[in-house]
Amino acid sequence: xxxxxxxxxxxxxxxIQDVPVPSILHPKxxxxxxxxxSICGTDMHPYRGELSDFVHNTIMGHEFTGIVESVGDxxxxxxxxxxxxxxxxxxxxxxxxxxxxxxxxxxxxxxxGYGEVVGxxxxxxxxxKVRVPYADKLLLKIPENVSDENAIFVxxxxxxxxxxxVEGQIKEDxxxxxxxxxxxxxxxxxxxxxxxxxxxxxIEPNENRHLIxxxxxxxxxxxxxxxxxxxxxxxxxxxxVLEAVGTDNTLQAALDLVRPKxxxxxxxxxHSKAMPFNTERSFAKELSLKFVVGDPLKYGELLxxxxxxxxxxxxxIISHRMSFExxxxxxxxxxxxxxxxxxxxxxxxxx
Numbered sequence: 072x073x074x075x076x077x078x079x080x081x082x083x084x085x086x087i088q089d090v091p092v093p094s095i096l097h098p099k100x101x102x103x104x105x106x107x108x109s110i111c112g113t114d115m116h117p118y119r120g121e122l123s124d125f126v127h128n129t130i131m132g133h134e135f136t137g138i139v140e141s142v143g144d145x146x147x148x149x150x151x152x153x154x155x156x157x158x159x160x161x162x163x164x165x166x167x168x169x170x171x172x173x174x175x176x177x178x179x180x181x182x183x184g185y186g187e188v189v190g191x192x193x194x195x196x197x198x199x200k201v202r203v204p205y206a207d208k209l210l211l212k213i214p215e216n217v218s219d220e221n222a223i224f225v226x227x228x229x230x231x232x233x234x235x236x237v238e239g240q241i242k243e244d245x246x247x248x249x250x251x252x253x254x255x256x257x258x259x260x261x262x263x264x265x266x267x268x269x270x271x272x273x274i275e276p277n278e279n280r281h282l283i284x285x286x287x288x289x290x291x292x293x294x295x296x297x298x299x300x301x302x303x304x305x306x307x308x309x310x311x312v313l314e315a316v317g318t319d320n321t322l323q324a325a326l327d328l329v330r331p332k333x334x335x336x337x338x339x340x341x342h343s344k345a346m347p348f349n350t351e352r353s354f355a356k357e358l359s360l361k362f363v364v365g366d367p368l369k370y371g372e373l374l375x376x377x378x379x380x381x382x383x384x385x386x387x388i389i390s391h392r393m394s395f396e397x398x399x400x401x402x403x404x405x406x407x408x409x410x411x412x413x414x415x416x417x418x419x420x421x422x
């Protein structure tokens with residue numbers, strides 16, 4: 072038996088091919104039929120050839136929903152026919168780190184569709200079917216009135232944005248600045264608005280992203296318009312800055328923009344091995360700096376409930392809906408920023 076899957080064959084070379092259908096390999100496994108999948112900014116690193124240890128011919132993708140087709144003998148909470156969203160993080164659920172809700176540091180931690188960069192290779196969700204290990208832990212049941220297009224965000228970027236807002240310790244009257252208006256940055260805005268009644272600013276050069284930011288209740292600014300932040304805060308700077316780009320320059324900008332004794336949280340994926348910021352000034356300002364990786368295993372059920380109750384609508388950032396068969400074009404559009412967020416359908420969706 073064969074199925075269709077999107078494999079990264081080389082730099083900027085995504086191809087749909089026939090591959091063997093996955094099966095239950097461990098009694099804690101499940102196999103799901105994928106209904107909706109997406110492309111994440113994290114996928115761009117191997118796509119561009121930026122990861123030297125990434126193994127080609129990997130089935131890509133870590134954002135996906137589906138229907139459970141089969142389960143192993145030790146799976147207790149998930150049943151055949153359940154509609155589920157899958158955590159992007161693979162974690163056992165039992166070790167010391169998992170018991171402390173630090174799933175990314177699990178001894179068995181991995182990431183679907185990411186080769187062996189993070190851990191053991193688990194074929195990803197840009198395929199017709201996927202084997203999911205630790206199914207009771209990694210599969211989140213989607214409530215009846217929550218669409219696949221909303222649920223898919225819980226598996227990665229909505230949970231990431233929420234973790235960033237939580238770690239920022241945002242108070243009701245805090246002025247918040249988000250740097251970077253990509254999908255993660257926009258989810259960070261959405262979640263920040265749950266904690267503060269004050270202003271949330273977005274710093275983003277792409278004016279197309281400004282429109283979505285306004286829909287989410289933020290005030291979009293270009294990088295040369297920062298005076299508005301200082302004017303609003305009587306020249307203090309923002310109480311909390313959430314950095315969602317992942318470069319040395321944006322990290323330094325975050326540390327510059329935050330007020331003394333303020334909080335900076337970095338949720339953009341940083342790869343610099345240098346000391347990329349002015350430690351003397353940060354010390355003098357007594358800043359708190361954190362780096363965050365999202366955790367759908369910690370926050371997923373909470374976020375699904377908030378979507379169910381009408382308190383969150385992450386699907387507002389979807390710019391394009393396409394068939395899975397057009398995934399090569401989708402990667403090209405996403406890399407060139409001709410699309411903000413693309414979802415690709417493989418089966419019957421719940422809308």
